[in-house]
Amino acid sequence: MKKFLCVFMTLILCLGAFTGCGGSKSSGENGTLYVYCFGDYFDPDLQYEFEEKTGYKLVVDLFDTNEEMYPVIKNNTADYDVICASDYMIEKLISEDLLDEINYDNVPNAENVADSIKPFMEAFDPGMKHSLPHTWGTYGIMYNKSMVDEEIDSWDVLWDQNYKDKIVMPNSLRECYMIAAKKLGYSMNTADESQIQEMTQILIDQKPLVYSFANDSAREIMIGDSAAMAVITSGEVIYSKEYNENLEFVIPKEGTEVWTDCWAIPKAAKNKEAAEAWINFMLDGDTAETNFEYLTYAIPNKLIADKMDEAVLNPSKDLLDKCETLRNLGAEADDIYSRYWKKYKAE
Amino acid sequence: MSKKIFSGPFLAFMLCGTIIPLGVIAYYGITDRSGAFTFENIKAITTGEHWEALMLALMLALISTVICLLIAFPLGLILKDSKLGKKGFMVFIFILPMWMNFLLRTMAWQVLLEKNGIINQVLGFIGLPSLHIINTPAAVVLGMVYDYLPFMILPIYNALIKIDKNVIEAAYDLGAGFRQVLQKVIIPLSVPGIVSGITMGFVPSLTTFAVSNILGGGKVNLIGNIIEHEFTTGSNWNLGAGLSLVMMIFIVISMALIEKFDRNGEGNII
Numbered sequence: 001m002k003k004f005l006c007v008f009m010t011l012i013l014c015l016g017a018f019t020g021c022g023g024s025k026s027s028g029e030n031g032t033l034y035v036y037c038f039g040d041y042f043d044p045d046l047q048y049e050f051e052e053k054t055g056y057k058l059v060v061d062l063f064d065t066n067e068e069m070y071p072v073i074k075n076n077t078a079d080y081d082v083i084c085a086s087d088y089m090i091e092k093l094i095s096e097d098l099l100d101e102i103n104y105d106n107v108p109n110a111e112n113v114a115d116s117i118k119p120f121m122e123a124f125d126p127g128m129k130h131s132l133p134h135t136w137g138t139y140g141i142m143y144n145k146s147m148v149d150e151e152i153d154s155w156d157v158l159w160d161q162n163y164k165d166k167i168v169m170p171n172s173l174r175e176c177y178m179i180a181a182k183k184l185g186y187s188m189n190t191a192d193e194s195q196i197q198e199m200t201q202i203l204i205d206q207k208p209l210v211y212s213f214a215n216d217s218a219r220e221i222m223i224g225d226s227a228a229m230a231v232i233t234s235g236e237v238i239y240s241k242e243y244n245e246n247l248e249f250v251i252p253k254e255g256t257e258v259w260t261d262c263w264a265i266p267k268a269a270k271n272k273e274a275a276e277a278w279i280n281f282m283l284d285g286d287t288a289e290t291n292f293e294y295l296t297y298a299i300p301n302k303l304i305a306d307k308m309d310e311a312v313l314n315p316s317k318d319l320l321d322k323c324e325t326l327r328n329l330g331a332e333a334d335d336i337y338s339r340y341w342k343k344y345k346a347e
Numbered sequence: 348m349s350k351k352i353f354s355g356p357f358l359a360f361m362l363c364g365t366i367i368p369l370g371v372i373a374y375y376g377i378t379d380r381s382g383a384f385t386f387e388n389i390k391a392i393t394t395g396e397h398w399e400a401l402m403l404a405l406m407l408a409l410i411s412t413v414i415c416l417l418i419a420f421p422l423g424l425i426l427k428d429s430k431l432g433k434k435g436f437m438v439f440i441f442i443l444p445m446w447m448n449f450l451l452r453t454m455a456w457q458v459l460l461e462k463n464g465i466i467n468q469v470l471g472f473i474g475l476p477s478l479h480i481i482n483t484p485a486a487v488v489l490g491m492v493y494d495y496l497p498f499m500i501l502p503i504y505n506a507l508i509k510i511d512k513n514v515i516e517a518a519y520d521l522g523a524g525f526r527q528v529l530q531k532v533i534i535p536l537s538v539p540g541i542v543s544g545i546t547m548g549f550v551p552s553l554t555t556f557a558v559s560n561i562l563g564g565g566k567v568n569l570i571g572n573i574i575e576h577e578f579t580t581g582s583n584w585n586l587g588a589g590l591s592l593v594m595m596i597f598i599v600i601s602m603a604l605i606e607k608f609d610r611n612g613e614g615n616i617i
Contacts, residue, residue: 065579067579173580212566214564346399
């Protein structure tokens with residue numbers, strides 16, 4: 001009997017560990033909406049506004065990276081009704097049949113989506129059937145006017161020996177290769193090994209000039225005057241300029257990466273209508289404005305387009321024509337990139 | 348018999364927290380993406396970049412462990428005979444930083460060490476040349492020492508305070524000098540603490556990726572960074588798991604060392 005108790009307790013505890021997200025579902029007059037989103041990615045006040053307007057109770061869980069979110073959705077370890085994910089991850093989720101199609105009848109605000117973003121959405125989600133955009137941006141060069149005298153307009157400046165030990169590069173594989181690809185005039189989504197090899201070579205040539213590889217901390221390094229230029233996303237510019245007025249941002253003329261973070265509904269969603277109500281709410285003009293003021297990331301919404309300054313957040317069509325969006329290349333190409341990336345990092 | 352009931356939660360913890368995850372890692376490590384059996388992921392440790400990263404990690408971990416030991420042992424001796432307040436208060440001061448998140452403490456060092464960071468501003472203000480160690484292996488070693496020093500101090504201090512004062516006094520009475528007492532009495536008796544301190548500092552330094560990412564500026568590529576890359580951007584969990592299995596060898600070696608030198612559990616932290 002005692003032995004049985006021991007085994008029983010073990011089992012109960014194990015079960016408890018696996019059902020952590022089960023929870024009660026009946027709170028909120030119209031049910032509960034489970035949102036899975038990047039940390040701090042919408043104004044927290046909007047949560048109460050949404051709950052008041054729609055009668056759904058909102059439960060928000062957070063993650064840091066797409067790669068962290070992916071296994072949760074893939075293995076269906078928790079029932080989320082709506083998720084936020086980046087372009088290439090949306091493509092991957094669609095290709096594995098993990099996303100439901102959005103019913104546009106329930107999302108009338110979808111017409112607010114800015115036209116400039118549509119060609120990029122088209123690339124990873126044809127017809128925007130499975131996703132609608134939340135934020136978008138480009139990568140560009142942020143530089144410190146007190147350390148850079150010239151006019152910067154090209155990726156070539158990152159290879160300029162004058163800025164040795166003064167350049168911050170992104171600490172992420174695809175963004176580094178994007179820079180090399182744009183400099184050489186290749187597609188950032190190439191899977192051609194000889195092109196990848198050539199890009200690796202010019203990156204290795206440039207590596208002695210790099211002060212550090214940084215993602216989130218890049219803006220702090222720039223604000224603190226510790227480097228002359230950093231490759232950074234356009235959403236960080238307003239924030240950084242507030243703290244250091246010498247900082248300027250430019251999108252290089254060769255084109256760059258346009259990234260989009262989107263809302264999507266997993267196949268396993270229990271409350272699809274609530275999810276659509278959430279997406280509709282996020283695409284509303286007032287919500288978009290609140291989010292823009294809170295995040296300072298560009299929001300692709302027609303109704304607030306005039307609030308985005310052209311040089312940073314709303315690039316011209318000519319420039320956008322030269323930009324690309326990150327595609328999911330599949331395991332084989334990922335492995336080739338990984339192999340060369342590790343060589344580059346080991347240099 | 349009734350004690351078995353209370354062991355239930357521990358069994359559950361061991362099962363969920365250790366055995367199952369280890370099994371999953373082992374499974375990923377010896378299969379490829381399609382699920383077929385292979386040793387390629389484990390053999391991958393011998394390829395150029397992986398081997399280099401492993402050697403660099405071993406070297407930095409070794410250096411940081413030696414520095415930790417050089418700081419912790421004399422400190423343990425001082426604390427042992429300390430008349431400052433209550434026994435344990437000084438030790439408490441040294442553990443205090445552990446109450447803050449280890450990532451935050453590492454990021455704080457980044458802010459301090461940055462080219463135009465606080466340390467260099469102070470140095471510049473008093474007219475001294477600036478310090479350029481950020482984004483180099485030296486900064487990574489500094490971070491490792493700072494983060495893992497408490498793990499070294501505690502077991503050494505614990506081993507030292509357990510040495511009977513009479514034994515030391517007897518050695519002095521019999522005519523031994525300080526050096527001889529240290530060599531023949533104190534060090535041999537504190538070996539269990541030293542060994543567990545070394546393993547507690549060495550293993551986490553060897554496998555870290557956060558310290559090298561933050562203080563190494565992404566330019567110091569350790570085996571931990573490679574494993575992290577495979578699990579995230581590289582999305583090759585099988586290779587990541589295979590390399591992790593290789594790292595486990597070092598953990599097994601260190602456990603064997605503890606077993607050999609620390610039979611009575613004298614060097615335990617608690």
